[in-house]
Amino acid sequence: MTNVVPLDGRRRAPSLDPLLALCADDMARVDREILARLRSPVGLIPEVATHLVGAGGKRMRPLLTVAAARLCGHNGGDDKPVRLATCVEFIHSATLLHDDVVDESALRRGKATANAVWGDKAPVLVGDFLFTRAFELMVEVGSLEILGVLSKASSTIAEGEVLQLVTQRNVSTPEATYLEVIKGKTARLFAAAAEVGAMVAGKTGAERVALESYGESLGIAFQLVDDALDYSGREARLGKTVGDDFREGKITLPLILAFLRGGNVEREFWRRTIERLEQRDGDLAHAQELLERHGAIADTFERARHYGAVARDALGLFPDSPLKAALCEAVEFTIDRAH
Amino acid sequence: MTNVVPLDGRRRAPSLDPLLALCADDMARVDREILARLRSPVGLIPEVATHLVGAGGKRMRPLLTVAAARLCGHNGGDDKPVRLATCVEFIHSATLLHDDVVDESALRRGKATANAVWGDKAPVLVGDFLFTRAFELMVEVGSLEILGVLSKASSTIAEGEVLQLVTQRNVSTPEATYLEVIKGKTARLFAAAAEVGAMVAGKTGAERVALESYGESLGIAFQLVDDALDYSGREARLGKTVGDDFREGKITLPLILAFLRGGNVEREFWRRTIERLEQRDGDLAHAQELLERHGAIADTFERARHYGAVARDALGLFPDSPLKAALCEAVEFTIDRAH
Numbered sequence: 001m002t003n004v005v006p007l008d009g010r011r012r013a014p015s016l017d018p019l020l021a022l023c024a025d026d027m028a029r030v031d032r033e034i035l036a037r038l039r040s041p042v043g044l045i046p047e048v049a050t051h052l053v054g055a056g057g058k059r060m061r062p063l064l065t066v067a068a069a070r071l072c073g074h075n076g077g078d079d080k081p082v083r084l085a086t087c088v089e090f091i092h093s094a095t096l097l098h099d100d101v102v103d104e105s106a107l108r109r110g111k112a113t114a115n116a117v118w119g120d121k122a123p124v125l126v127g128d129f130l131f132t133r134a135f136e137l138m139v140e141v142g143s144l145e146i147l148g149v150l151s152k153a154s155s156t157i158a159e160g161e162v163l164q165l166v167t168q169r170n171v172s173t174p175e176a177t178y179l180e181v182i183k184g185k186t187a188r189l190f191a192a193a194a195e196v197g198a199m200v201a202g203k204t205g206a207e208r209v210a211l212e213s214y215g216e217s218l219g220i221a222f223q224l225v226d227d228a229l230d231y232s233g234r235e236a237r238l239g240k241t242v243g244d245d246f247r248e249g250k251i252t253l254p255l256i257l258a259f260l261r262g263g264n265v266e267r268e269f270w271r272r273t274i275e276r277l278e279q280r281d282g283d284l285a286h287a288q289e290l291l292e293r294h295g296a297i298a299d300t301f302e303r304a305r306h307y308g309a310v311a312r313d314a315l316g317l318f319p320d321s322p323l324k325a326a327l328c329e330a331v332e333f334t335i336d337r338a339h
Numbered sequence: 340m341t342n343v344v345p346l347d348g349r350r351r352a353p354s355l356d357p358l359l360a361l362c363a364d365d366m367a368r369v370d371r372e373i374l375a376r377l378r379s380p381v382g383l384i385p386e387v388a389t390h391l392v393g394a395g396g397k398r399m400r401p402l403l404t405v406a407a408a409r410l411c412g413h414n415g416g417d418d419k420p421v422r423l424a425t426c427v428e429f430i431h432s433a434t435l436l437h438d439d440v441v442d443e444s445a446l447r448r449g450k451a452t453a454n455a456v457w458g459d460k461a462p463v464l465v466g467d468f469l470f471t472r473a474f475e476l477m478v479e480v481g482s483l484e485i486l487g488v489l490s491k492a493s494s495t496i497a498e499g500e501v502l503q504l505v506t507q508r509n510v511s512t513p514e515a516t517y518l519e520v521i522k523g524k525t526a527r528l529f530a531a532a533a534e535v536g537a538m539v540a541g542k543t544g545a546e547r548v549a550l551e552s553y554g555e556s557l558g559i560a561f562q563l564v565d566d567a568l569d570y571s572g573r574e575a576r577l578g579k580t581v582g583d584d585f586r587e588g589k590i591t592l593p594l595i596l597a598f599l600r601g602g603n604v605e606r607e608f609w610r611r612t613i614e615r616l617e618q619r620d621g622d623l624a625h626a627q628e629l630l631e632r633h634g635a636i637a638d639t640f641e642r643a644r645h646y647g648a649v650a651r652d653a654l655g656l657f658p659d660s661p662l663k664a665a666l667c668e669a670v671e672f673t674i675d676r677a678h
Contacts, residue, residue: 172545172656174545174548174549174552174653175653176548176551176552176555206511209515213513213514256652260652260653260655260656261652261655302645302648303645306641309641310514310642313514313638314514316599317511
C-alpha cells in the first residue's frame with residue numbers, strides 16, 4: 001500500500017478526503033442541484049431516483065468535473081461546473097439503474113436496488129428520465145463542444161454495456177476485449193467528467209487533453225480494482241456482496257487471467273460455473289482459491305497500478321498545488337481502497 | 340532482469356535464440372523468398388533493398404508470422420506463411436527506408452543508411468517498390484481477409500508516422516498521443532504479423548485474437564524499450580547512435596515523462612533543445628541526467644513490462660509447448676535486451 005506523508009509527518013492510507021475537502025463547497029452545490037433537478041410532478045421519479053442518488057456513493061465522477069474546473073482556474077463565479085457535474089452524475093445514475101435491471105442485482109451501496117424494490121419497469125424509465133435531464137443540463141450550459149463530449153461519452157457507455165452483454169459468460173474473452181468493455185462502460189465517463197471540467201474553465205488545449213487522459217486512466221484503474229475486489233474485498237467496505245460477478249457469470253480480468261493460466265480441469269470448472277452457470281456450494285470459494293493460485297488478483301492490481309501511474313503523470317502539466325496533490329492521492333485511493 | 344531456467348539448470352539472460360532455433364527452417368525459406376522477390380531488371384532496386392534487408396536485423400516481424408502459424412498447427416506443407424512473412428518484412432523495410440529519409444538518419448543497424456549512400460530519391464522509390472511487392476505477395480496467398488488485415492496495418496503505420504511527424508518537437512505531447520503513435524507505427528505491424536500467421540493456419544477465432552493481442556502488446560513493449568535505449572543503451576549493442584531521438588527532436592516517452600516531472604528551468608531546457616533544436620555540447624548528457632533524476636527511463640521500462648505481461652497472458656490460450664515458451668521468452672528478451 002502506498003502511504004501519504006501529510007504535513008504532520010504521520011503516515012496514513014491514501015484517501016479521497018483531501019479532494020472532497022477542497023471541493024466541499026462545489027459538491028454541496030452539486031448536491032442541491034441534484035435534488036432540485038430530480039423534482040417532477042410525477043412522484044415516482046424523485047422517489048426512485050433519490051433512492052439511488054440519495055444513497056450517497058463517493059460521487060467520484062462529479063467530483064472530477066468540479067476539481068478539474070478548479071485546477072484549470074475556474075473560480076466558481078458561475079454555475080456551469082456544478083451543472084456539468086450534476087449532468088455527469090445523472091448519466092452515471094441512469095446507467096446504474098439500467099445495469100441493476102440487466103444484471104438482476106439486489107444490492108448496491110449496501111442497499112436494496114431500485115429494481116428489487118419497484119421491479120424492473122420503474123428503474124428503466126427513471127433511468128431514461130435521468131439521461132434526458134442530463135442532456136437538458138448540458139444544453140443549459142450552452143457549449144456545443146461540451147455537448148459533443150458528453151453525448152459521445154453516453155453512447156460509448158451504452159456500447160460498452162452491450163459489448164459486456166455480448167461477452168457475458170464467455171470464459172475465453174480476450175483481455176483486449178475486456179479492456180474495451182471497461183474503457184466504454186467506466187473509463188469514458190471518468191474521462192469526459194474531467195475533460196468537460198477543463199473545457200468549462202476555458203482550457204481547450206493541453207490541459208483538456210491531460211485531464212481527459214487522467215480521467216480515462218483513473219477510470220480503467222478504478223474498474224480493474226472494482227473487479228478484483230468483487231472476488232477479494234470485504235463486504236462491509238464494498239457495500240455489495242462478494243462474488244456477484246461470479247454468480248452472474250460476468251467476465252472480468254481476474255477470471256480471464258485464471259482461465260488462461262489454468263489447466264484443463266480448471267477450465268472445465270470455469271465453463272461449468274460461468275458459461276453454464278451451474279454453480280454449487282463451495283464453487284465461489286474454489287474460484288477464489290484458483291484466482292489466488294494463479295496470482296490473478298495480484299496481477300489485476302498490477303495492471304491497475306500501470307494505469308494509475310499514467311493518470312498521475314498526466315497531471316504533471318499542472319503546477320504543484322494542494323488540489324493537484326489531492327487528485328494524485330485520489331489515484332492512490334482508487335487502487336488501495338478496501339485493502 | 341528476468342532470467343530463464345533452461346533444462347540444464349543454469350540461469351541465462353532471456354534470448355530470441357530459442358524462437359529462432361525452432362523457426363530456423365521457416366526463416367531460411369523466408370530469407371530465400373526475400374532474395375528471390377527482390378530480383379528486378381532495374382539493378383538499383385535489389386542493390387538498395389539488399390543494402391537494408393541484407394543488413395540482417397532480428398527479423399522479429401516475419402518470425403512472428405511463421406511462429407504464429409506453427410503455434411496454430413500449420414505444418415509447413417505450403418508456402419503461405421513464408422510468403423506472408425516475406426510480405427511483412429517488406430512492409431517493415433519500406434517504412435524503414437522512408438523513415439530514414441524523413442528523419443535524415445545516417446546510421447541503421449550499425450551501417451550507413453540507404454539515403455546516406457544513395458541520397459533521398461532512390462530509397463523513397465525503392466520503399467514504394469517494396470510496398471507494392473508486399474501487396475503482390477499477399478494477393479498470391481489468395482485470402483481477401485488476410486489482405487484486409489495487412490492493408491489496414493499498412494495504412495495504420497502510415498497514419499502513425501504522420502502523427503509522429505505532427506508531434507515532432509512538441510515537448511508537451513501527451514503520453515496518450517505518444518501511445519497512439521507507437522501503436523500505429525510499430526505495434527500494428529507486430530499485431531498483423533502474428534494475426535495473419537494464425538489466419539493462414541486456419542485459426543480465425545480465439546487463437547487469431549490472442550495472437551493479434553500478443554503481437555500488439557509485444558510491439559508496444561518493443562517500441563517503449565527502443566525509445567528508452569535511445570537514451571540509455573550501449574551503442575555497440577544498439578547498432579545506432581545513442582541520442583538520435585534527442586538530436587532529431589523526436590518525442591518519446593522518456594522525454595515526455597521528464598518534461599512533465601520537471602520544473603520550469605528544466606522545461607525551458609527541453610523547449611530550447613527539442614522545440615527549437617538549439618543544441619550545444621553537453622546537452623545530451625544533461626538530458627540523460629534529467630531523465631535519470633526523474634526516473635523516466637526506469638518508468639518507461641515499467642510501462643513496457645505492463646505490456647509484456649499482457650502479451651504473455653494472451654498466449655495462455657495455447658497448450659504448453661517449446662514454441663509457446665520461446666514466444667514468451669521473446670517478450671522477456673524484448674524488455675531485457677541490451678541491458
